[in-house]
Amino acid sequence: MSYSVSLVRRQPFRFGCEVLRGVAQVDMMANARCGAVFAVALFAAGWQYGLYGLAGAAVGTLVAYALGVDRERVGAGLEGFNGCLVAVAFAVFLGPGHLATWILALGGAVVAAVVTGALVTLLKPWSLPTFTLPFCLTASAMTVAAPGFQRVWHEGSALSALPRTAHGDPSLGWSDTGHALFSNVGQIFLMPQWYVGLIFLVGIFLADRHAGLTACVGSVVGTGTAWALGAPAADVREGLLGYNAVLVAIALGSVFLARGVWSLLYAVLGAAASTVLTVAATSFFAPFGGHTLTWPYILTTLVFLVAVPSFPRLQSRAGL
Amino acid sequence: MSYSVSLVRRQPFRFGCEVLRGVAQVDMMANARCGAVFAVALFAAGWQYGLYGLAGAAVGTLVAYALGVDRERVGAGLEGFNGCLVAVAFAVFLGPGHLATWILALGGAVVAAVVTGALVTLLKPWSLPTFTLPFCLTASAMTVAAPGFQRVWHEGSALSALPRTAHGDPSLGWSDTGHALFSNVGQIFLMPQWYVGLIFLVGIFLADRHAGLTACVGSVVGTGTAWALGAPAADVREGLLGYNAVLVAIALGSVFLARGVWSLLYAVLGAAASTVLTVAATSFFAPFGGHTLTWPYILTTLVFLVAVPSFPRLQSRAGL
Amino acid sequence: MSYSVSLVRRQPFRFGCEVLRGVAQVDMMANARCGAVFAVALFAAGWQYGLYGLAGAAVGTLVAYALGVDRERVGAGLEGFNGCLVAVAFAVFLGPGHLATWILALGGAVVAAVVTGALVTLLKPWSLPTFTLPFCLTASAMTVAAPGFQRVWHEGSALSALPRTAHGDPSLGWSDTGHALFSNVGQIFLMPQWYVGLIFLVGIFLADRHAGLTACVGSVVGTGTAWALGAPAADVREGLLGYNAVLVAIALGSVFLARGVWSLLYAVLGAAASTVLTVAATSFFAPFGGHTLTWPYILTTLVFLVAVPSFPRLQSRAGL
Numbered sequence: 035m036s037y038s039v040s041l042v043r044r045q046p047f048r049f050g051c052e053v054l055r056g057v058a059q060v061d062m063m064a065n066a067r068c069g070a071v072f073a074v075a076l077f078a079a080g081w082q083y084g085l086y087g088l089a090g091a092a093v094g095t096l097v098a099y100a101l102g103v104d105r106e107r108v109g110a111g112l113e114g115f116n117g118c119l120v121a122v123a124f125a126v127f128l129g130p131g132h133l134a135t136w137i138l139a140l141g142g143a144v145v146a147a148v149v150t151g152a153l154v155t156l157l158k159p160w161s162l163p164t165f166t167l168p169f170c171l172t173a174s175a176m177t178v179a180a181p182g183f184q185r186v187w188h189e190g191s192a193l194s195a196l197p198r199t200a201h202g203d204p205s206l207g208w209s210d211t212g213h214a215l216f217s218n219v220g221q222i223f224l225m226p227q228w229y230v231g232l233i234f235l236v237g238i239f240l241a242d243r244h245a246g247l248t249a250c251v252g253s254v255v256g257t258g259t260a261w262a263l264g265a266p267a268a269d270v271r272e273g274l275l276g277y278n279a280v281l282v283a284i285a286l287g288s289v290f291l292a293r294g295v296w297s298l299l300y301a302v303l304g305a306a307a308s309t310v311l312t313v314a315a316t317s318f319f320a321p322f323g324g325h326t327l328t329w330p331y332i333l334t335t336l337v338f339l340v341a342v343p344s345f346p347r348l349q350s351r352a353g354l
Numbered sequence: 355m356s357y358s359v360s361l362v363r364r365q366p367f368r369f370g371c372e373v374l375r376g377v378a379q380v381d382m383m384a385n386a387r388c389g390a391v392f393a394v395a396l397f398a399a400g401w402q403y404g405l406y407g408l409a410g411a412a413v414g415t416l417v418a419y420a421l422g423v424d425r426e427r428v429g430a431g432l433e434g435f436n437g438c439l440v441a442v443a444f445a446v447f448l449g450p451g452h453l454a455t456w457i458l459a460l461g462g463a464v465v466a467a468v469v470t471g472a473l474v475t476l477l478k479p480w481s482l483p484t485f486t487l488p489f490c491l492t493a494s495a496m497t498v499a500a501p502g503f504q505r506v507w508h509e510g511s512a513l514s515a516l517p518r519t520a521h522g523d524p525s526l527g528w529s530d531t532g533h534a535l536f537s538n539v540g541q542i543f544l545m546p547q548w549y550v551g552l553i554f555l556v557g558i559f560l561a562d563r564h565a566g567l568t569a570c571v572g573s574v575v576g577t578g579t580a581w582a583l584g585a586p587a588a589d590v591r592e593g594l595l596g597y598n599a600v601l602v603a604i605a606l607g608s609v610f611l612a613r614g615v616w617s618l619l620y621a622v623l624g625a626a627a628s629t630v631l632t633v634a635a636t637s638f639f640a641p642f643g644g645h646t647l648t649w650p651y652i653l654t655t656l657v658f659l660v661a662v663p664s665f666p667r668l669q670s671r672a673g674l
Numbered sequence: 675m676s677y678s679v680s681l682v683r684r685q686p687f688r689f690g691c692e693v694l695r696g697v698a699q700v701d702m703m704a705n706a707r708c709g710a711v712f713a714v715a716l717f718a719a720g721w722q723y724g725l726y727g728l729a730g731a732a733v734g735t736l737v738a739y740a741l742g743v744d745r746e747r748v749g750a751g752l753e754g755f756n757g758c759l760v761a762v763a764f765a766v767f768l769g770p771g772h773l774a775t776w777i778l779a780l781g782g783a784v785v786a787a788v789v790t791g792a793l794v795t796l797l798k799p800w801s802l803p804t805f806t807l808p809f810c811l812t813a814s815a816m817t818v819a820a821p822g823f824q825r826v827w828h829e830g831s832a833l834s835a836l837p838r839t840a841h842g843d844p845s846l847g848w849s850d851t852g853h854a855l856f857s858n859v860g861q862i863f864l865m866p867q868w869y870v871g872l873i874f875l876v877g878i879f880l881a882d883r884h885a886g887l888t889a890c891v892g893s894v895v896g897t898g899t900a901w902a903l904g905a906p907a908a909d910v911r912e913g914l915l916g917y918n919a920v921l922v923a924i925a926l927g928s929v930f931l932a933r934g935v936w937s938l939l940y941a942v943l944g945a946a947a948s949t950v951l952t953v954a955a956t957s958f959f960a961p962f963g964g965h966t967l968t969w970p971y972i973l974t975t976l977v978f979l980v981a982v983p984s985f986p987r988l989q990s991r992a993g994l
Contacts, residue, residue, distance in 0.1 A: 102986035134903075145947050151981030159479060159799060171977075179954035181839040185904030194836045194957070196514045197642055199501040263454075264505030307465050314499035317514070321641035321961035322837055337491075341471030345421035479799060516834045517962055519821040583774075584825030627785050634819035637834070641961035657811075661791030666742035 049095070056091035056114015060166070061222060061234070061249075061281070062289045063241035064110045071237030072223070076122070078233060079225040082130035083122055087223070090114075090121025090143045097147035107154075116150055116168040117143030119223070119328075123173040126224045127180070127325065134186050138176065146172045160340060163290075166328045178324045194323035197316070202266025210271040211257060217273025218253040218280050222328070226272045238284070245288040248301060252276075252283025255305040265313065278312050279305035281331040286338055292349040300338065300348060308334040369415070376411035376434015380486070381542060381554070381569075381601070382609045383561035384430045391557030392543070396442070398553060399545040402450035403442055407543070410434075410441025410463045417467035427474075436470055436488040437463030439543070439648075443493040446544045447500070447645065454506050458496065466492045480660055483610075486648045498644050514643035517636070522586025530591040531577060537593025538573040538600050542648070546592045558604070565608040568621060572596075572603025575625040585633065598632050598651040599625035605655045611662065612669040620658065620668060628654040689735070696731035696754015700806070701862060701874070701889075701921070702929045703881035704750045711877030712863070716762070718873060719865040722770035723762055727863070730754075730761025730783045737787035747794075756790055756808040757783030759863070759968075763813040766864045767820070767965065774826050778816065786812045800980055803930075806968045818964045834963035837956070842906025850911040851897060857913025858893040858920050862968070866912045878924070885928040888941060892916075892923025895945040905953065918952050918971040919945035925975045931982065932989040940978065940988060948974040 054069030061072070077084030094117025098108045107113055124139040149168035157164065181192035206214070213228045219238075220231030239246035256279025260270045269275055287293070287301035311330035319326060342348050374389030381392075397404030414437025418428045427433055444459040469488035477484065501512035526534070533548045539558075540551030559566035576599025580590045589595055607613070607621035631650035639646060662668050694709030701712075717724030734757025738748045747753055764779040789808035797804065821832035846854070853868045859878075860871030879886035896919025900910045909915055927933070927941035951970035959966060982988050 101984075101988070103984055141946075144943065148943070148981050149977055151984035152977040152979075155800065155980050155983050160475065175951050175954040178957050179950045179952075181837070182953040182957065183903035183905055184840055184844045185902070187839060190839075192837060192839045194838075194961070196516070196836070197501070197512060198514075199507060199510075199512045200504055204504045262505070263503035265503055303464065303468070306461075310499045311495050312499075313502040314495040317498050317502065317642045318644075321514070322957045324958075337469055337472040339472075340475050341468050343475050344423055344471035347420070347422045480795065516836070517821070517832060518834075519827060519830075519832045520824055524824045582825070583823035585823055623784065623788070626781075630819045631815050632819075633822040634815040637818050637822065637962045638964075641834070657789055657792040659792075660795050661788050663795050664741075664743055664791030668741070 052095050052108060052111060053088060053091045053114055055109075055111025056095055057087060057111075057118050058237070058241065059111040059115035060119055061238055061245075062284055063238060063245065064112075065241035066111075068237040068241035069111070071240060072234060075220070075225070075230050075233035075237065076223060079220075079223075079227055079230045080130070083125055083223075083225070086121040086125040086130065086139055087118045090139060091118035093117050093121075093140050093143035094147050094150075097144050098150075101147070101151070103151065112164075113147060113150060116146040116164070116166060116172070119166060119169040120146045120172050120176075122223055123169070123325075123327070124176065127173075127177045128186060129188055132188060138186065142172050142176055162336065162339060165285075165332045165335060167332050170327045170329050170332060173327055174319075174324050174329075178322055181323060192323050195320055197320040200264070200266050202268050204261070204264040204267055206257075206261050206267050206270060210267050213271045214257045214273060214276060215250075215253045217271065218256055218276030219249060219273075221273035221277035222281060226274075228273075231273065242288065244293060245284050248283045248287035248298075249280050251287065251298070251302065252280040252305045255279050255283065255302050256309045259306045259309040263310070275309055275312055278308040278328060278331040278334065281328060282308045282334050282338075285331075285335045290335075290339055290351055291342065292351050296347050304334050304338045372415050372428060372431060373408060373411045373434055375429075375431025376415055377407060377431075377438050378557070378561065379431040379435035380439055381558055381565075382604055383558060383565065384432075385561035386431075388557040388561035389431070391560060392554060395540070395545070395550050395553035395557065396543060399540070399543075399547055399550045400450070403445055403543075403545070406441040406445040406450065406459055407438045410459060411438035413437050413441075413460050413463035414467045414470075417464050418470075421467070421471070423471065432484075433467060433470060436466040436484070436486060436492070439486060439489040440466045440492050440496075442543055443489070443645075443647070444496065447493075447497050448506060449508050452508060458506065462492050462496055482656065482659060485605075485652045485655060487652050490647045490649050490652060493647055494639075494644055494649075498642055501643060512643050515640055517640040520584070520586050522588050524581070524584040524587055526577075526581050526587050526590060530587050533591045534577045534593060534596060535570075535573045537591065538576055538596030539569060539593075541593035541597035542601060546594075551593065562608065564613060565604050568603045568607035568618075569600050571607065571618070571622065572600040572625045575599050575603065575622050576629045579626045579629040583630070595629055595632055598628040598648060598654065601648060601651040602628045602654050602658075605651075606658055610655075610659055610671055612671050616667050624654050624658045689732075692735050692748060692751060693728060693731045693754055695749075695751025696735055697727060697751075697758050698877070698881065699751040699755035700759055701878055701885075702924055703878060703885065704752075705881035706751075708877045708881035709751070711880060712874060715860070715865070715870050715873035715877065716863060719860075719863075719867055719870045720770070723765055723863075723865070726761040726765040726770065726779055727758045730779060731758035733757050733761075733780050733783035734787050734790075737784050738790075741787070741791070743791065752804075753787060753790060756786040756804070756806060756812070759806060759809040760786045760812050760816075762863055763809070763965075763967070764816065767813075767817050768826060769828055772828060778826065782812050782816055802976065802979060805925075805972045805975060807972050810967045810969050810972060813967055814959075814964055814969075818962055821963060832963050835960055837960040840904070840906050842908050844901070844904040844907055846897075846901050846907050846910060850907050853911045854897045854913060854916060855890075855893045857911065858896055858916030859889060859913075861913035861917035862921060866914075868913075871913065882928065884933060885924050888923045888927035888938075889920050891927065891938070891942065892920040892945045895919050895923065895942050896949045899946045899949040903950070915949055915952055918948040918968060918974065921968060921971040922948045922974050922978075925971075926978055930975075930979055930991055932991050936987050944974050944978045 054066040058069035091114035098113035121139040153164040216228040216231035256276030260275035291297040374386040378389035411434035418433035441459040473484040536548040536551035576596030580595035611617040694706040698709035731754035738753035761779040793804040856868040856871035896916030900915035931937040
């Protein structure tokens with residue numbers, strides 16, 4: 035570890051930028067200023083979440099240095115964003131104030147770095163990125179295991195329950211809709227407040243205007259699909275049905291495919307499909323007390339990206 | 355879409371054949387006449403199922419045209435069969451008479467076409483076909499999500515429940531056995547009537563006599579395994595334990611491996627294994643309200659086909 | 675089959691060694707003497723378990739001969755160890771005294787041989803071994819399906835239940851700790867007795883002293899992690915939380931990576947992660963009545979091994 039520590043000492047600015055780029059990469063933006071705005075959003079949701087997020091991204095980046103990961107990946111923030119999400123998720127699900135949560139959050143960020151390394155190799159034959167899969171795998175395992183450990187679990191009874199038929203009122207008012215459109219962006223970092231989502235959205239626009247617009251399209255499609263199918267308005271308002279649609283729209287509409295009409299249509303279809311998958315995933319996880327996290331986004335985007343070589347009308351961007 | 359629409363206008367006969375081949379490919383037959391017989395069977399089970407099945411196959415084929423999929427695949431009906439099954443499954447599980455079901459069925463067929471494209475790429479390194487995996491993925495997501503959407507779900511309470519120990523009488527009479535042998539073929543399309551299964555079987559024989567015989571072998575092995583292990587007779591009679599065995603037997607005994615004694619033995623082993631897996635899958639899906647669909651067939655056949663290069667006694671057919 | 679039978683007749687000693695190596699390969703040791711000690715351990719736990727284990731390994735090896743599998747794999751015992759575990763697991767979960775259990779155990783060993791063939795092909799692009807994945811797939815399917823078959827299930831009600839928050843006392847006494855350290859080794863073969871675990875450990879030391887030491891390290895890390903996080907002492911004592919850690923430590927610390935400080939640290943991290951994953955897997959399987967088996971070991975080791983090419987500080991051993 036001494037090597038990476040000395041690097042941090044000599045080049046604190048560069049390391050700081052890599053950590054912020056790590057925070058920004060949660061929304062696929064390789065941009066330190068965007069990451070700074072994201073950090074502000076996390077602090078606005080709660081100062082502890084801000085600390086967890088930055089610490090998680092820093093640990094992920096440090097482990098990557100220690101294990102000698104390719105410099106280009108580390109520089110782009112690709113080794114930090116899963117650690118960032120893991121730490122924030124542990125704070126949200128286990129309570130941010132416990133020492134046990136801090137230890138597990140940082141340990142989880144270390145494990146997420148290893149999982150990232152595994153997925154980089156595993157997905158190479160198809161030239162696919164890891165997305166937030168290392169986060170989802172690590173955080174799913176930890177949150178499902180947590181109620182089985184008495185020094186970890188402080189939340190009363192476990193969360194496992196058989197899924198029920200939805201009973202809440204599905205009619206969306208203007209207030210609900212407005213909240214939903216921004217909360218969809220905030221829930222990517224597990225934050226339900228609409229103003230936090232607004233700050234995140236500002237960060238995306240700062241990094242890439244086109245991505246900001248597709249994020250808005252995704253949020254509208256997700257909310258619209260949820261409304262049309264009759265999801266409970268209370269859930270829609272908190273952004274629980276639309277955050278995967280936002281991520282899918284950014285990924286397919288702006289980041290991984292050549293921009294244009296066909297990729298936008300493709301992104302809209304993916305965003306709608308991911309909204310259905312969000313409810314399916316929530317039911318799937320319910321009996322054993324798991325969380326939906328960004329699984330629907332990952333699965334939808336993986337499928338839609340892997341399909342691209344079969345569809346000559348669509349073209350992947352860059353080296354994909 | 356204009357291109358594909360014009361194609362449909364100029365070459366309606368060719369397009370119709372591709373749709374029928376799509377229906378036939380559910381049982382791995384690239385034969386339009388067989389597809390026509392299958393369509394008759396669906397109409398015999400209920401006129402709405404026939405419409406859903408044809409519409410689903412047509413949508414899948416049209417999307418493939420629109421996205422520029424390889425013509426040979428479309429021509430063989432390989433782009434239609436998952437859409438066909440998706441539409442039929444939605445009609446069965448959500449009720450055929452609702453407008454919402456129609457919209458979701460056709461939307462699901464579009465998504466299944468994208469999933470097909472993904473799996474074609476994903477399975478290329480091992481030269482594997484997609485089987486009904488796009489159908490199973492799309493229909494599983496939709497049926498698990500459905501109770502969470504009030505404008506989609508009209509069936510009362512959700513289906514999720516903890517699996518129980520079997521209590522029904524396991525002794526099979528002649529009537530049960532006769533029903534089971536044909537219903538096993540019908541349940542591939544989610545239809546429990548024995549006479550519907552009989553029409554499907556006629557379709558298979560029409561396309562390929564050898565496949566028809568292996569289908570019968572699979573039906574016997576599935577029913578026999580279920581009886582020997584003590585499954586409830588009421589379930590066996592409805593074909594719920596044997597439809598995967600029929601598909602596995604066709605796939606391993608007739609379609610993907612060089613025909614002969616070894617591949618027949620291999621098909622029998624696979625059919626028996628898939629019968630056990632059918633019960634396991636049903637228990638797996640119970641707590642979150644999922645359906646078994648043709649998952650056991652897919653998993654068994656994938657494993658048995660992927661194993662072939664390790665076993666010099668077996669040889670794959672054609673370009674596999 | 676006649677060919678393989680004649681081979682067994684002419685070369686019974688060689689075949690016996692291959693079967694024993696099959697038993698030893700459960701702990702990744704290609705050593706017939708180690709397998710003999712393992713067999714003694716199984717007989718010490720119950721004479722029927724010894725018979726099941728040897729018969730399962732023999733069936734797996736025979737099927738491999740019959741299907742013409744690569745001789746080198748068979749000779750190293752790589753075709754026997756999953757059959758061995760499948761047979762022992764069926765005896766443990768379905769009761770060793772029933773004829774149905776014997777038939778299913780041997781049939782399961784045949785299916786596990788096919789699954790092994792599939793995974794050899796499937797994992798070839800990443801040069802990965804199969805681990806106990808064929809065992810876990812086959813035994814999971816069978817044990818989840820078992821309560822649905824009346825001639826198979828003699829254990830009263832099914833095992834499915836929603837996971838609960840842990841309530842047992844988490845404080846470990848000396849007696850608990852001592853039991854846990856050895857039982858962790860025994861639970862790899864599903865045996866909870868500490869003295870059985872001790873015999874297994876002797877077998878590992880006999881084959882490879884370094885592997886024996888890393889097994890001890892894994893057992894200490896697993897027990898320590900479970901204690902630190904607050905798992906119920908009764909479960910820790912029976913070895914239920916540490917057996918995956920033992921396997922992970924052997925795999926990463928001794929077998930698949932170049933031995934040294936970095937691989938040892940990596941093994942310790944993997945062992946700790948697998949302990950958390952053990953509890954997560956137990957919760958995951960609870961609602962549909964599945965067993966944890968060695969899934970956590972497989973998943974952890976797969977991820978940690980696949981990650982190696984991303985981490986220049988680590989190097990894989992031999993042809994990996």
